[in-house]
Amino acid sequence: MTTWLDVPADHPFGIDTLPYGVFSTRDAPQRRRVGVRIGDHVLDASAVAAIGRDAGMVGDGPDLATVWETPSLNSFLALGRPAWTIAREWLTEILTDDVHRAGVEPHLIPLDRVTVHLPIDVADYVDFYASEHHASNVGQIFRPDNAALPPNWKHLPIGYHGRAGTVVVTGTDVVRPSGQRKGPQDPAPVFGPSIRLDIEAELGYVVGGATAIGSRVSVDEAVDHIFGVVILNDWSARDIQAWEYVPLGPFLGKSFATSVSAWVTPLDALREARVSLPGQADPPVLPYLQGDAFGLDVHVEVSLNGAVVSRPEHAGMYWSPAQMLAHLTVNGASLRDGDLFGSGTISGPTVGSRGSLLELTWNGTRPLTLPDGSSRGFLEDGDTVTMTAWAPGPGGSRIGLGEVTGTIRPAVPLEA
Amino acid sequence: MTTWLDVPADHPFGIDTLPYGVFSTRDAPQRRRVGVRIGDHVLDASAVAAIGRDAGMVGDGPDLATVWETPSLNSFLALGRPAWTIAREWLTEILTDDVHRAGVEPHLIPLDRVTVHLPIDVADYVDFYASEHHASNVGQIFRPDNAALPPNWKHLPIGYHGRAGTVVVTGTDVVRPSGQRKGPQDPAPVFGPSIRLDIEAELGYVVGGATAIGSRVSVDEAVDHIFGVVILNDWSARDIQAWEYVPLGPFLGKSFATSVSAWVTPLDALREARVSLPGQADPPVLPYLQGDAFGLDVHVEVSLNGAVVSRPEHAGMYWSPAQMLAHLTVNGASLRDGDLFGSGTISGPTVGSRGSLLELTWNGTRPLTLPDGSSRGFLEDGDTVTMTAWAPGPGGSRIGLGEVTGTIRPAVPLEA
Incomplete structure (x- = not known):
């Protein structure tokens, strides 16, 4: 064509x-x-x-x-x-x-x-946690005394609701968030700008075809409700997150900004990119999560100040977007036009395919060295993070998913 | 007047x-x-x-x-x-x-x-966890091997985002949700209708006066953004919640329905109801949570099929709505008109003032006996839960907050 x-x-x-x-x-x-x-x-x-x-x-x-x-x-x-x-x-x-x-x-x-x-008025925003490598890395870093994967992880696509009102379009600056943090040796929490500001490379799925409360969308029906895909950067303040997230999950560590690309790639443009999931045999998933649960062979590239720092591969995700949507609605939760759900950080088995600095630098203990000679455990003010992505198209063509970029601005001090 | x-x-x-x-x-x-x-x-x-x-x-x-x-x-x-x-x-x-x-x-x-x-188009919905008695009871039931209160609990008002799209007005039936659950002795999770369907008696605070991303609302400024109050029933499937909520918090156990009263009581109508908080001296809270952090002397009554089962007292809440809003925005998260945040379950020190069946029946182990002779650990199909509330007004008058009611309908089976 x-x-x-x-x-x-x-x-x-x-x-x-x-x-x-x-x-x-x-x-x-x-x-x-x-x-x-x-x-x-x-x-x-x-x-x-x-x-x-x-x-x-x-x-x-x-x-x-x-x-x-x-x-x-x-x-x-x-x-x-x-x-x-x-x-x-x-x-x-x-x-x-x-x-x-x-x-x-x-x-x-x-x-x-x-x-x-911003291409959509975001209704509800849900973020999943669908990469086994990411969940395992985070488990080892945040919960070293426990098994790397939580016991529920291979039975259901874990997800939680994020803040829809702070989803912003690519190019929007991100103000460094402030909040409480408490190191393991600190006697009490302190307040201040986050010192562990991070990225998460994800795909975001844009939902249409609203459904009624009390109804479900099956795995096979999910493609009728997934309109398309954006690249999504789920900015994360790891120090704020670590102190707040037990027992009700991430809140201020994530809610200050989530950036998405400007162009929504239709799911119809990604037919050639459909791939099998890497495996759900052990344990088998429950029947409501079975069906045409394809993955997507989307190649992501993450740059920090122009230097490529990671190349995450979406094809390796354990859970598929159709499964996430089936899970999200199996309790009867309705869908609205403009709902957005994220894949969770895309991380692969190699260091160079990890989708967050938390994992790339192992919580800051193995800093990255940038071409200008500086090093990064987490983001500094003025840093610009850009994510791009593409997928195979018909006849060897490339389907571009555009880019999502953002620059860190200094924290706003508390007024005296 | x-x-x-x-x-x-x-x-x-x-x-x-x-x-x-x-x-x-x-x-x-x-x-x-x-x-x-x-x-x-x-x-x-x-x-x-x-x-x-x-x-x-x-x-x-x-x-x-x-x-x-x-x-x-x-x-x-x-x-x-x-x-x-x-x-x-x-x-x-x-x-x-x-x-x-x-x-x-x-x-x-x-x-x-x-x-x-439904009186508002709900923008973002956040639920807090502001009752010390509730958090302590839940901790003892869900995490018996840990301290009753998480270490962060008295330092910050814990909260998380819920599903805005499934907030419904009083009188809306609630379909029993289905999902995964796994008892401690079960070798693998099973799928089915929730068998531990519960209520949570809360107040919901309706937000107006949108703010820009990157800005904050202080405790003293919060009254300019809290328009009014609704009664809120945060329906909860405890079995689904218990299996899913580690590590990213409640999701399907809460997202199927949240009911609110039809009448939004202006904060201006609750001036006589302002009370001091019960105490935040040990530990002291960080400066950004200090200010005119009044509580509200709102009396709630919870009925199950017409029989009063609890009388929670909102005046006993540890965290105030102004503190919740200051915390919610301290990282720069913007507010939108129609944002809604819940207090979390209102539970007092006595059994008769607990705002959930989880606590009233101690996770079903001490069932309630209703006037018709039947007993309840959790909700059965056909049960109707009604919450009403009032607060003191000028000259001995009563400010009514109306009611929120809902009836449980049977679960929808999965299609073959």
Whole structure:
């Protein structure tokens, strides 16, 4: 499949990717609307949908020109899987069939002339813990006297709710959080800026097709509710987290910021990336977690101040996104359009594939040396962390998942 | 202060209460709008605000007729403390000064002719753990080999994020959740309907006056962001919770439903109910948790199938709502209009003041006997739990906080 646009065959945002986002332009900064990225352009989706509607190209379905002229993807997410598929097929047609070129071309805006925004109004945000290597590393670091994996870990995808209101789009600065910490030798906790500020490299799954309270989504039905994927950096203050998290879980150590990429890659763009899970034979999982529980072969790269520090492989995750969604709803919890759930830190068996500094530096005891000669146990003020990702596409193409980046700003002192 | 309405002096919804909610009427079921309860009537708030506006009664502030003609309190919450105070003063004036009677009376609707709805679009929901007796009881039951209170408990108000999308209004049935559980002697977890379905009697604090990410709300500033109070029942499946909650906290054991009362009692109605905290001298709390951290003398009553089973006293809570909000934001987490945070289960030192069946029956080992001769360790299908609450008002009046009630429906089987 080729587009009439001048996009190199190996471009990560070629015709097989077509991710959705929300953008505005300088001449109308308040007019946030849905865009589709192709090459180094953003297609003004509502504008072309209006042309299609007026030309009778689209049937009796929902009016995408209206749905896409909104400041988040949530209205589109509400339409559900059949509408998502039709929309993608239509976008593919108008970008490949030369007959549409004259109509569409005026609505392609160069990437450097748009501002991207948070693509979804996040409803509920849940973070899972699906990498065996990550959970095992964290267990050894935080709970050295216990087994590396908690007893429940291979029976259910452990997850918890995070703060939806502090999910921010790539490029947003992150203010170093302050809070309580207490070292094992400290007689009492102290208050101050976090001294163990960390990252977590994850994928985030964007949910649509709301469900009713009391109902469930099975593993096989999950693909009807997983619209797409973002890269997600779950910033973590390890010192705050370590002191607060027993018994009710992480709270302020995570709630100050969670960054996501601007472009939501449709699950339909990741068909070639579906892989088998690495294994759930011992122990076998309960029937409600069985079904078409594919993994995703997404390659992540984590850079700190421009130097690659890790290459986590999502294909190695123990639990699949469909299993996470089935678990999340098995108690009857409803889904809302704009729900977001994270995979948890993606860490592999090698040091170079660990998705957090906690693991890469073994809680700061084995600092990284950066190209400028400086060393890092955890993040310093001014540090910039960038995560990128890609997956295999049809015919050897690459599906780009974009990037999520953020720079650490100094802590805000308490007022006197 | 007396109203021209025929409301008995000891009515819990007298002129000193004036709580806000969202209602509709049978002739316009889609027209959900803000109402104010007085006696056994609901004042159509946007209708009277429109009269006030057209009569020039209100100044240059926000147009409350528009703000209140919306299906949640969120737009009103966004206005912040000064507007809340002005609105309450104006409502008090039109309900006490007889000159307004003719204009206002047509907009009073008998309570039995309205349907109440969830009063807020819940943004983020956080649940705290602020009762020392509750935390100590739970610690003894769930972690008998450890100290009753975790080491961090008296240093910070422990909290975690819950599921905002499953907060429901009083009267909503609750479907018994299913999930994994594993007794200490079971070789592997089993799946099925929860057999330890429980309640938690709490107050919920409704937040308005959104703040920016990276900023903080101090203890003294918290009253500008706590709009009001609801009664909250944090339904809990103890068997699911016990198996899942280590290490990341409660998830499916809590996320299936959280019920709140329909009427949000303004914090301004609870001035007479402010009390000192029972004590935070040993250990002293860190400076960011100090300030005007009043407690609230709210009396809660919990009934099971009509029989009172507990009378929890909110005045005994160790941590105050202002401290909870200061802690929640000390890391820079932003607030959104419609954020909701719960006190955690309100339990006192006596058996009869414990706010959960877990504690009342000591994890089912000391069942309650109901008036019909049946006994309960935990909830059975068909059981109805009702919580009511009141607080002292001016001149010996009672401020009613309404009620939150819900009935347990049978679990939904997994499809074959």
